[in-house]
Amino acid sequence: MSRQKEEFKPVNEGKVGIYVCGVTPYNEPHIGNARPFVTWDTIRRFFKKCGYDVRYIQNFTDVDDKIIRASHEQHVTWKDIADKYIDAYFKGMDALNIRHADVYPRVSETIPEIQEMVAGLIDKGYAYELDGDVYYSVEKFNGYGKLSGRSLDDMMAGARVEVDERKKNPMDFALWKSAKPGEPSWDSPWGKGRPGWHIECSTMSLKYLGKTFDFHGGGSDLIFPHHENEIAQSQAYLGDAHSFARYWVHNGFITIHEQKMSKSLHNFFTVNEILEKYPGEVVRFFILQTHYRSPLDFSDERLRDAAAGLARLKTANDNANELLKNEGGEGESAAELKKTTHEAHEKFYEAMADDFNTALAISYLFEAAKNMNVYYNDIVNKGAALDRENLAAAKADFDDMAEIIGILEDKAESGSSDEDAKIDALVNERLAARKAKNWARADEIRDMLKAQGIVLEDSASGTRWKRA
RNA sequence: GGCGACAUAGCCAAGUGGUAAGGCCGGGGUCUGCAAAACCCCUAUUCCCCAGUUCGACUCUGGGUGUCGCCUCCA
Numbered sequence A: 001m002s003r004q005k006e007e008f009k010p011v012n013e014g015k016v017g018i019y020v021c022g023v024t025p026y027n028e029p030h031i032g033n034a035r036p037f038v039t040w041d042t043i044r045r046f047f048k049k050c051g052y053d054v055r056y057i058q059n060f061t062d063v064d065d066k067i068i069r070a071s072h073e074q075h076v077t078w079k080d081i082a083d084k085y086i087d088a089y090f091k092g093m094d095a096l097n098i099r100h101a102d103v104y105p106r107v108s109e110t111i112p113e114i115q116e117m118v119a120g121l122i123d124k125g126y127a128y129e130l131d132g133d134v135y136y137s138v139e140k141f142n143g144y145g146k147l148s149g150r151s152l153d154d155m156m157a158g159a160r161v162e163v164d165e166r167k168k169n170p171m172d173f174a175l176w177k178s179a180k181p182g183e184p185s186w187d188s189p190w191g192k193g194r195p196g197w198h199i200e201c202s203t204m205s206l207k208y209l210g211k212t213f214d215f216h217g218g219g220s221d222l223i224f225p226h227h228e229n230e231i232a233q234s235q236a237y238l239g240d241a242h243s244f245a246r247y248w249v250h251n252g253f254i255t256i257h258e259q260k261m262s263k264s265l266h267n268f269f270t271v272n273e274i275l276e277k278y279p280g281e282v283v284r285f286f287i288l289q290t291h292y293r294s295p296l297d298f299s300d301e302r303l304r305d306a307a308a309g310l311a312r313l314k315t316a317n318d319n320a321n322e323l324l325k326n327e328g329g330e331g332e333s334a335a336e337l338k339k340t341t342h343e344a345h346e347k348f349y350e351a352m353a354d355d356f357n358t359a360l361a362i363s364y365l366f367e368a369a370k371n372m373n374v375y376y377n378d379i380v381n382k383g384a385a386l387d388r389e390n391l392a393a394a395k396a397d398f399d400d401m402a403e404i405i406g407i408l409e410d411k412a413e414s415g416s417s418d419e420d421a422k423i424d425a426l427v428n429e430r431l432a433a434r435k436a437k438n439w440a441r442a443d444e445i446r447d448m449l450k451a452q453g454i455v456l457e458d459s460a461s462g463t464r465w466k467r468a
Numbered sequence B: 001g002g003c004g005a006c007a008u009a010g011c012c013a014a015g016u017g018g019u020a021a022g023g024c025c026g027g028g029g030u031c032u033g034c035a036a037a038a039c040c041c042c043u044a045u046u047c048c049c050c051a052g053u054u055c056g057a058c059u060c061u062g063g064g065u066g067u068c069g070c071c072u073c074c075a
Helices: A031-049 A065-074 A078-095 A111-123 A152-158 A199-209 A220-238 A271-277 A280-288 A300-324 A335-353 A358-382 A388-405 A417-435 A439-451
Strands: A015-020 A053-058 A127-130 A133-136 A173-178 A193-195 A212-219 A244-251 A254-256 A454-459 A462-467
Touching: A015 A031, A015 A199, A031 A053, A031 A078, A031 A212, A031 A244, A031 A254, A031 A271, A031 A280, A031 A388, A053 A199, A065 A078, A078 A271, A111 A127, A111 A133, A111 A173, A111 A193, A111 A199, A111 A220, A133 A220, A173 A220, A199 A212, A199 A220, A199 A244, A212 A220, A220 A244, A271 A280, A271 A300, A280 A300, A280 A358, A280 A388, A300 A358, A300 A388, A335 A358, A335 A388, A358 A388, A417 A439, A417 A454, A417 A462, A439 A454
Parallel strands: A015 A053, A015 A212, A212 A244
Antiparallel strands: A127 A133, A133 A173, A173 A193, A454 A462
């Protein structure tokens, strides 16, 4: 609220309440929409690791002009549209390894509470009715503009919106809209109608998180007017200037050629489109390599760069897992590895604690990966016995960091075991050929597998393969 | 027009009043039958420009330039 970084003090000791503005499901989510959800999923994982009891709420605005328009165009109900794109939302977000919220409230399921709040605002004199519409009177709320750093006078000076002359102030916004034919509507004290855009978040956060909660998030484009209006509604309704969200986290935009990706500019890639070309893990990693507040320019080239970096982390992960399959013994000590990895782990947590600096945090993941690789080479090349206990400790720290970033989680490998068996057979045949120094045959097999997207890696302890 | 953010190597990107993390790409090397992977070394005397504050600024202040965003639906 101060528009600066602040130290975090939870409303309730040991607990964190988070409300993030979700999507309006009227078409496919694009990668820019997904950024806040990746960010918040990571923040949420971090708080959990720090021992907080996290409650995460994310709404679906399923009653909205754009949904209604889409339903008319496609000759289906508004509910069909909402359900369809909520499914699309989950499909994309699941691929990005985003854990589900504790509750996904929908506007259509929160109508009574919304009406209660609207009525309360009228009672308190903050809102007025006009022919079945209800407007919020911004002049009545003297903190208006605090979040976005602008005053009503500034806004008046710069106003370039057509004004509904009936409103008391041009900036007044709708809490309740009277129904037009063919629109979803609910009975209310002001006649048939539906909620305005901002009221649902005020109502839902109150319903699921209480009067005051810790974090509120969303894209920067929601700061004004959406979040400004939420504050006005909630604080006026509760009669408490300290209620509602304590800390605000707003994501920078994802851009294309330095231009904001947006549905109205039609310069977007949907999440599901991108997932056809890159694994969700890569997309997630790409997003987290930049601080959440900074703009992030999207391009194939940058996604490829991210993929290359992630591949190195993956190799380190695989290397360590491979070693850990073996028995321990008297050998190359991993005490130093355990120590440096633990230090990296601590710095990782410090970085996350300082405004969720995932970009800095990831650098420590690379540091840990490098150290594990050095140890791996020592063991594999020298054939020394393994200090399993210390390696396992280092790997546990590494895994902990990777889990917060949300990458390298073991998933069932794609590809049938049948196919795997064939590959194994070829690899073994090649191994025999190499023993016999039949390099021609060995290389032939390697090339053949490469054509199938299988990459071989030889080491002193054998050959392993992976899908490129 | 009003309000605001940002400007760091070939690309991406952290960062601090005391002398520039990390990633990608590129070059050289170690290992390897050759590869691949991994590791090692090299790659910004410098952080948009100009003034100022300071023992000292990329980091603070003022001015300029540029880019982007919000003010209308938008994550």
